[in-house]
Amino acid sequence: MAVVVYRARVVVTETFDSGLLGEHVISSLSDAWRRLIATDIEVSLSLSVSVSVCLSAYLFSMRLVVLIVAVVAVVVVVVVVVVVVVVVVVVVVVVVVVVVVVVVVVVVVVVVVVVVVLICFILLIVFLVVLLAVLFLFCSCCSCC
Secondary structure: OOOOOOOEOOOOOOOOOOOOOOOOHHHHHHHHHHHOEOOOOOOOOOOOOOOOOOOOHHHHHHHHHHHHHHHHHHHHHHHHHHHHHHHHHHHHHHHHHHHHHHHHHHHHHHHHHHHHHHHHHHHHHHHHHHHHHHHHHOOOOOOOO
């Protein structure tokens, strides 16, 4: 049993986007040309672009609405920027204050530790001097005293 394949004489495609070359249109048309289209046809490509200007009383009255929306959008953007700047400044100030407080606490702790160590050293020296004095006063083990 033989399979009969008929090639098309017309290809209709909807693969063009606003950029004309998106959606892989070149590879799609190349594949269609190679596998689907009859080989004895002429290729005709046409493209037309039209632009129409439409003015109406309704569109003219919409200028005020567009202006109000634009002003509201600008105000919203300005408010958001101001809020963000204020939040950033507050966060920076809080971080600086926390860092200063931490530094001050560390310095105070170091000073207290140094003072305690010095007091302990002085007490140790006093204890040794008193111990030596007591030993010299009550030394009866030899005649050196």
